Amino acid sequence: MKKIWNLETKNLIQQRVELYGFVDNIRDHGKILFLDLRDRSGVVQCVIDQSNNFFSLAKNLKPASVVKIIGYVQPRPAHLENPDLETGKVEVMIEKLELLALAKDLPFEVTSDGYEINEALRLKYRYLDLRRPRLQKNLRRRHEFLLFLRNFLDAQGFIEIETPILTKSTPEGARDFLVPSRLYPGKFYALPQSPQQYKQLLMVAGLERYFQIARCFRDEDPRADRQPEFTQIDIEMSYVERDDLLNLVEKMFIEVIQNLYPQKKITKIPFPRIGYEEAIRLYGSDKPDLREDPQNPNELAFCFIIDFPMFEWNENENRWETMHHPFTQPKLPDGSKDKNELIKVLETSPEILLSEQYDLVLNGYEIGGGSLRITDSDILIKVFEVLGYNKQEIEAKFKHLIEAFSYGVPPHGGIAPGVDRILMILENETNIREVIAFPKTGENRDLMMDAPSEISEKELRELGIEIKRSNLK
Numbered sequence: 001m002k003k004i005w006n007l008e009t010k011n012l013i014q015q016r017v018e019l020y021g022f023v024d025n026i027r028d029h030g031k032i033l034f035l036d037l038r039d040r041s042g043v044v045q046c047v048i049d050q051s052n053n054f055f056s057l058a059k060n061l062k063p064a065s066v067v068k069i070i071g072y073v074q075p076r077p078a079h080l081e082n083p084d085l086e087t088g089k090v091e092v093m094i095e096k097l098e099l100l101a102l103a104k105d106l107p108f109e110v111t112s113d114g115y116e117i118n119e120a121l122r123l124k125y126r127y128l129d130l131r132r133p134r135l136q137k138n139l140r141r142r143h144e145f146l147l148f149l150r151n152f153l154d155a156q157g158f159i160e161i162e163t164p165i166l167t168k169s170t171p172e173g174a175r176d177f178l179v180p181s182r183l184y185p186g187k188f189y190a191l192p193q194s195p196q197q198y199k200q201l202l203m204v205a206g207l208e209r210y211f212q213i214a215r216c217f218r219d220e221d222p223r224a225d226r227q228p229e230f231t232q233i234d235i236e237m238s239y240v241e242r243d244d245l246l247n248l249v250e251k252m253f254i255e256v257i258q259n260l261y262p263q264k265k266i267t268k269i270p271f272p273r274i275g276y277e278e279a280i281r282l283y284g285s286d287k288p289d290l291r292e293d294p295q296n297p298n299e300l301a302f303c304f305i306i307d308f309p310m311f312e313w314n315e316n317e318n319r320w321e322t323m324h325h326p327f328t329q330p331k332l333p334d335g336s337k338d339k340n341e342l343i344k345v346l347e348t349s350p351e352i353l354l355s356e357q358y359d360l361v362l363n364g365y366e367i368g369g370g371s372l373r374i375t376d377s378d379i380l381i382k383v384f385e386v387l388g389y390n391k392q393e394i395e396a397k398f399k400h401l402i403e404a405f406s407y408g409v410p411p412h413g414g415i416a417p418g419v420d421r422i423l424m425i426l427e428n429e430t431n432i433r434e435v436i437a438f439p440k441t442g443e444n445r446d447l448m449m450d451a452p453s454e455i456s457e458k459e460l461r462e463l464g465i466e467i468k469r470s471n472l473k
């Protein structure tokens, strides 16, 4: 007997099969009963009549129950074929029915596309929400997308390397999530805002071509296209010019789209490369939407924005910030990277500096950023000084990197396209939560696990932490 996916029944006429799945719905016609069985491959109609010993069991089944069915695959009479169902030309005559798990009434419909259901409820019961064919499809597409990129990068000589989650703050411009240390009371790990410093240290280590499907954590205020934890295809390469990196990323996206989304049309190849100033002048934005027809769901308009200013002024805090991150190589307005000149300008007029930052933009969304990196410690220290760090702070926070660079550092650069946003666009979704298995809500809560949540007095004591109740909202 064959244990098979539902979808395979269409090619197994006159054969006895063994099926497993959820009961999607039951249609009771008195002497005969139809039952739609769903597994991850799809739905097949099963039939049982009253002469069968399992008929009363079938009659008492509830939708969503989990069953095992042994039966014969038979063709449906022509007038009963269902063209909307992939298995619509066949049905399975039930011989044996086994109830593996009874289901109580579900809090919502799981066969519809789900947009009509309150999102908080969907997220509270995400394990049921994920039964929805649309979300199953999104997760499968996400898997195929990542698998394709992994293989693509592997073929280009990259290796995937995992970097720590418990680490030290890396400045990417957001607030850190912190983890208290039990063994060192009063000290904290930070969750990585990105693997930025580790991937640069891997270049110092001579790995030359690194990638990682990396989780990043940023304690920012939520938005529809943002999550407190998100996934990047994090890439770093040694001995490259900017265009080597841009060409690689361009090729990667063209190939993945041609292979997995052949119905989509890329507006312009090669992707336009637009200077930051020009983008602002022409489109009023550094993430312009260059689609020729924004109503067309199958159009993908990529572009790279290049030549960003190195710094921008933070009005609220009265200080300079880097447009990308402090590890980005600055350059003079004429493109020169002369060390003495750079140091002089960093000391006197940082606002005129450009940088080797580049962003990848798709349909008006920034879907990734990267840069060539500073490998000269004197310049790195000067950049930190512009940002307002003093010598001791630079020493305490970045000594490891500065020291590493003193042992011979290959020129390097990288980029990190964000997986969630790209998939949102490719799958024609309007919210990144639709392409993430277990996302947080718009208020950064996990309603299913009920996180964040309080911890016990004992745990607090072990960590040497006291909660000031008056500070709680």
Ligand code: ASP
Pocket (backbone or CB within 6 Å): 172, 193, 194, 195, 196, 235, 369, 370, 371, 414, 415, 416
């Ligand atoms: N770490 C950077 C980011 O998360 C990407 C990069 O510079 O490679 O935006």
